[in-house]
Amino acid sequence: MEIVLLGTGAATPTLHRRPTSTAVILNGEISLFDCGEGTQLQLLKAKLRPGKLARIFISHLHGDHFNGLIGLLTSLQLGGREKVLHLYGPEGTKDYLAFMQNLTGFRFDYILAVSEFDGAAEEIIWEFDACTVTARPLQHRIFTAGFRFEEKPGLGKFDSEKAAKLGIPPGPLRSHLQNGKSIELPDGRRIEPVEVVGPPRPGKKVAICLDTQPCENAVKLARDVDLLIHEGTFEHARVKLAGETGHSTVVQAAEIAKNAGVQRLIITHISARYREEEAVALAEQACAVFTRAVIGRDLMRIVV
Amino acid sequence: MEIVLLGTGAATPTLHRRPTSTAVILNGEISLFDCGEGTQLQLLKAKLRPGKLARIFISHLHGDHFNGLIGLLTSLQLGGREKVLHLYGPEGTKDYLAFMQNLTGFRFDYILAVSEFDGAAEEIIWEFDACTVTARPLQHRIFTAGFRFEEKPGLGKFDSEKAAKLGIPPGPLRSHLQNGKSIELPDGRRIEPVEVVGPPRPGKKVAICLDTQPCENAVKLARDVDLLIHEGTFEHARVKLAGETGHSTVVQAAEIAKNAGVQRLIITHISARYREEEAVALAEQACAVFTRAVIGRDLMRIVV
Numbered sequence: 001m002e003i004v005l006l007g008t009g010a011a012t013p014t015l016h017r018r019p020t021s022t023a024v025i026l027n028g029e030i031s032l033f034d035c036g037e038g039t040q041l042q043l044l045k046a047k048l049r050p051g052k053l054a055r056i057f058i059s060h061l062h063g064d065h066f067n068g069l070i071g072l073l074t075s076l077q078l079g080g081r082e083k084v085l086h087l088y089g090p091e092g093t094k095d096y097l098a099f100m101q102n103l104t105g106f107r108f109d110y111i112l113a114v115s116e117f118d119g120a121a122e123e124i125i126w127e128f129d130a131c132t133v134t135a136r137p138l139q140h141r142i143f144t145a146g147f148r149f150e151e152k153p154g155l156g157k158f159d160s161e162k163a164a165k166l167g168i169p170p171g172p173l174r175s176h177l178q179n180g181k182s183i184e185l186p187d188g189r190r191i192e193p194v195e196v197v198g199p200p201r202p203g204k205k206v207a208i209c210l211d212t213q214p215c216e217n218a219v220k221l222a223r224d225v226d227l228l229i230h231e232g233t234f235e236h237a238r239v240k241l242a243g244e245t246g247h248s249t250v251v252q253a254a255e256i257a258k259n260a261g262v263q264r265l266i267i268t269h270i271s272a273r274y275r276e277e278e279a280v281a282l283a284e285q286a287c288a289v290f291t292r293a294v295i296g297r298d299l300m301r302i303v304v
Numbered sequence: 305m306e307i308v309l310l311g312t313g314a315a316t317p318t319l320h321r322r323p324t325s326t327a328v329i330l331n332g333e334i335s336l337f338d339c340g341e342g343t344q345l346q347l348l349k350a351k352l353r354p355g356k357l358a359r360i361f362i363s364h365l366h367g368d369h370f371n372g373l374i375g376l377l378t379s380l381q382l383g384g385r386e387k388v389l390h391l392y393g394p395e396g397t398k399d400y401l402a403f404m405q406n407l408t409g410f411r412f413d414y415i416l417a418v419s420e421f422d423g424a425a426e427e428i429i430w431e432f433d434a435c436t437v438t439a440r441p442l443q444h445r446i447f448t449a450g451f452r453f454e455e456k457p458g459l460g461k462f463d464s465e466k467a468a469k470l471g472i473p474p475g476p477l478r479s480h481l482q483n484g485k486s487i488e489l490p491d492g493r494r495i496e497p498v499e500v501v502g503p504p505r506p507g508k509k510v511a512i513c514l515d516t517q518p519c520e521n522a523v524k525l526a527r528d529v530d531l532l533i534h535e536g537t538f539e540h541a542r543v544k545l546a547g548e549t550g551h552s553t554v555v556q557a558a559e560i561a562k563n564a565g566v567q568r569l570i571i572t573h574i575s576a577r578y579r580e581e582e583a584v585a586l587a588e589q590a591c592a593v594f595t596r597a598v599i600g601r602d603l604m605r606i607v608v
Contacts, residue, residue: 037375071341
């Protein structure tokens with residue numbers, strides 16, 4: 001699984017931090033989390049082909065998280081997209097798309113399958129071929145969802161040596177076992193998968209939590225993930241401002257990472273008030289709490 | 305007067321051509337024409353301070369001409385803008401802003417003075433301190449306005465030598481004459497401005513015509529301007545496609561420039577189908593009709 005940070009800025013973009021967007025690439029298929037202004041160009045810069053886009057999740061309807069949506073959807077149409085695109089967004093997403101289509105007279109020839117969600121359910125799980133995505137409400141000024149992206153467990157390792165010893169011929173019988181089905185050999189012996197197949201390889205897990213104050217649901221989403229992407233809009237001296245604006249400091253992001261037992265933390269949604277070189281000081285604050293923390297940069301790629 | 309091309313692309317942005325936006329800078333004050341996605345970043349790249357923005361004109365409500373508006377307006381608010389911002393856009397502009405504010409819960413503390421216009425009037429003229437802006441309907445798939453930006457004529461040249469000969473003392477009497485008022489000298493002689501002040505210096509003139517098929521109103525707007533910025537979405541071999549989509553070819557743009565007697569032509573709104581290096585071939589086509597034509601580039605600055 002590969003993650004590309006397309007935009008690591010906050011409400012006001014800067015020349016080195018674009019508005020929020022994160023691409024998660026699994027089996028060549030892109031899941032996009034948030035779509036700030038200019039995301040379509042960041043995809044181009046990252047050499048991520050828009051045709052590989054399978055689904056888009058919008059965390060909340062603040063402009064810096066979705067102002068790039070309509071441009072991206074339009075460019076997909078102009079690029080000749082035919083296959084369905086799934087869009088998951090808060091209540092209001094459908095209204096927004098209907099309003100914009102009416103205003104501009106734009107038509108989509110591909111199917112844009114929009115699913116809205118709200119804070120009514122404590123947890124929503126969407127299941128796809130190769131992954132599941134879980135959403136939980138975070139704590140921001142308006143309804144905002146955090147996400148957990150889980151690769152489905154892989155097939156267990158097949159023990160060819162043991163299979164040979166048991167007299168299982170190469171071919172379909174071995175495939176059956178690999179896929180979790182028991183078989184019967186010509187001599188009548190019954191073989192269970194567990195005899196020749198190791199435990200399923202756990203899938204990689206990523207959590208994406210922004211915008212939010214520190215909250216229990218961020219910890220739940222991030223529990224034991226390989227990578228947590230959490231907002232840290234401010235340095236810790238501005239913890240009061242962070243609270244007032246529904247954001248976290250870099251130290252609070254690190255505390256969430258620590259409490260959730262994550263492998264690595266990337267802090268994003270960095271306020272425009274910090275110059276590029278100030279990221280070092282922000283990282284130092286976070287690392288004092290959780291050592292495997294880094295401050296995200298636009299177009300940073302992470303393999304998990 | 306200075307013009308900066310912030311975006312010279314068409315419907316689909318590319319890495320070398322952003323969506324449409326043009327800044328006209330006069331006396332340090334910015335007038336913005338169209339505001340495609342990412343315009344606020346292009347302003348930053350061009351080192352044009354958003355605080356200098358006085359007014360924005362939107363030609364038509366296709367996304368590539370206004371998708372960057374809401375992000376720019378929001379960033380002005382977050383940047384602490386206090387002074388009024390004037391926005392001129394087609395019918396629907398107010399609805400759009402109201403819808404977006406309601407959707408995102410965003411509030412503007414500065415006054416956003418929105419004026420809508422439609423195709424009912426053949427010509428609309430807005431008068432400002434240092435310039436006038438004229439709009440006329442162009443010929444596109446939806447209502448679209450072209451613009452003519454005229455610097456007001458400057459004061460005529462004061463002939464100090466002649467004034468001395470006539471015995472006009474330096475000071476307020478000379479200022480009166482310079483400002484077009486006649487004076488009486490202590491000896492009773494009456495002096496008219498025309499005796500010591502040359503004719504008013506003509507203001508510079510720029511016309512901005514996109515998106516449009518070749519049309520009479522584009523010629524009227526561009527009549528005798530110092531600089532015409534006209535769309536030329538396609539090479540001339542695609543003249544049929546240009547007609548079908550309500551656009552012009554580079555050759556048609558050059559013909560408008562020739563018919564209007566303009567000084568210089570910059571062709572913009574170049575389709576994403578053309579690679580960067582193909583601009584040379586496009587320029588050759590245009591220059592065969594009108595020699596002082598160039599293909600615009602993002603962040604190109606032109607002094608007129």
